[in-house]
Amino acid sequence: MRSKPSILLNQRKYALELISDTGLSGAKLVSTPLEANVKLTTIEYDKLTGTTNDPVYKDVTAYQRMVGRLLYLTITRPDISFAVQVLSQFMQRPKLSHWETALRLVRYIKNCHGQGILLSSTKSLELEAFCDSDWAACPNTRRFVTGYMVKLEDSLISWKSKKQHTVSRSSAEAEYRSMAGAVADSVFTFTV
Template identity: 45%
Template structure:
């Protein structure tokens, strides 16, 4: 490993080849070329050929199973939501919206599909907003929770959510539809 001292990061192809050779001498590695999967996550180099969106979903949008034309490609919608759900492992900023859209896997509408595409446009515009764990942050545990009142247009159930931070790093989060219907915002 003496050969690896003084290595810098960058895009220098010759330096990368030299590092790979040094690693191979010590560890017998195999070069798999372009990264496709890492730690169970698929790496995609481009999203859509469209303009990025500033937010994942319009704040005033309420989803319902009856207020739009049914989306005929149900499998396409399910695959898209499944991929977005997997992405929430590293992108907690889209978790709530993906959870909202996942309620309509049986009968998606055009509005649901368009909202999912908007989440992709948001991700394209903010690719670096994933989880970040700093080594210099203070080790203080903070937790936040909140709920809304009657978010679901169909069932009128409220949604509760929480997030837990270790220093400035998000370590746990969840949003879930409540099991009972609240009669007031205090009960929610």
């Protein structure tokens, strides 16, 4: 969609096809991509903790296809980046809870299928970056998850959500690493 002051990039048609293909056209809407305080775990973690009420999801290919389609949708949907990053960690051995979380994400997309990125046509070059981290967020590895977004005036130009490779010793260290990633991306994005 285009207007004089801006352009809206979205994948509305793709989102509607995803909703239809998953059979959720008549499903109830949800207002958030993930349930609050949900920690998805691996099969190995469940064995160590003695959890047995979450069976393995049998159709691994369907799960992988679903996450791949959601990953493609993140091109214009930064609001689902974190949820897709979480789901993508379980591509080899998904559980039923992972599949149900993916379906919840599709129900969220159904609630706002036309959402996208607004690119403003203002001539200002003010660059802003926002970042955050969740220390020891992953119950499986105790690694922290970081996320950031970079805006050029009113236009979102870069975003990322990622589980880090290292374990931070403190929440302050995790925050500094998050800031370093956002700054590095901001400088790279703006100079290219």
